[in-house]
Amino acid sequence: MLIRAFVGCAALSCLVGCGDGPDSQSANLLGPSGVADVSIAETSSAFAASANASTDVKVNMQDACDPNTFNAAVGAGTCVRNGGVKFDDFITQLTRLGFVGSWHFAPKMVNARTGERFLVVNRGGEVHTFTEVEEFGGGIVDDLNERSHLPTVAPECFSLEPDDFVAPGQTYEEDIEEAGEEKYQCCIHPWMRLNARVSEAPGRK
Numbered sequence: 001m002l003i004r005a006f007v008g009c010a011a012l013s014c015l016v017g018c019g020d021g022p023d024s025q026s027a028n029l030l031g032p033s034g035v036a037d038v039s040i041a042e043t044s045s046a047f048a049a050s051a052n053a054s055t056d057v058k059v060n061m062q063d064a065c066d067p068n069t070f071n072a073a074v075g076a077g078t079c080v081r082n083g084g085v086k087f088d089d090f091i092t093q094l095t096r097l098g099f100v101g102s103w104h105f106a107p108k109m110v111n112a113r114t115g116e117r118f119l120v121v122n123r124g125g126e127v128h129t130f131t132e133v134e135e136f137g138g139g140i141v142d143d144l145n146e147r148s149h150l151p152t153v154a155p156e157c158f159s160l161e162p163d164d165f166v167a168p169g170q171t172y173e174e175d176i177e178e179a180g181e182e183k184y185q186c187c188i189h190p191w192m193r194l195n196a197r198v199s200e201a202p203g204r205k
């Protein structure tokens with residue numbers, strides 16, 4: 001029952017129409033095998049080159065999924081990394097703690113200025129989002145929300161667009177436009193969070 005419930009609305013399934021998540025256009029992000037049609041090595045190299053700009057605030061998306069057990073439980077292409085946490089252990093830890101530490105943003109807190117941009121790279125094996133929210137909450141996978149004790153979904157997760165989904169090896173960019181305390185989370189694994197303290201850049205009004 002657990003696996004079937006999880007499969008019914010798993011991370012990659014959400015890309016093609018799970019619950020209140022994005023519509024099937026999101027499937028365009030994936031190649032024929034269900035994973036990003038992109039070279040992780042090439043994308044990571046491009047990320048490293050572009051991240052040299054002083055206006056980039058670099059964030060890594062991390063996870064530790066085991067491809068054999070995640071793909072067997074959730075579906076082919078769910079996890080494309082090597083080795084890691086087995087699916088049953090992932091569920092056990094999430095149920096007990098409300099989070100799985102290997103799934104996280106790094107760093108979890110940043111200082112930034114208006115006019116800069118976030119440059120986020122997915123260095124894990126699953127699809128993630130980097131979504132600005134007013135308040136932290138649940139995401140688009142009901143089973144993960146329940147096990148992470150987040151019954152109230154962050155409203156912003158209901159209005160995701162196809163390019164909000166970041167496949168393994170891909171990058172995501174977002175301009176930093178407003179000063180203040182900002183919050184970002186993954187709308188698939190909602191315990192993945194980042195707090196940003198944004199100050200006004202000198203000379204900007």
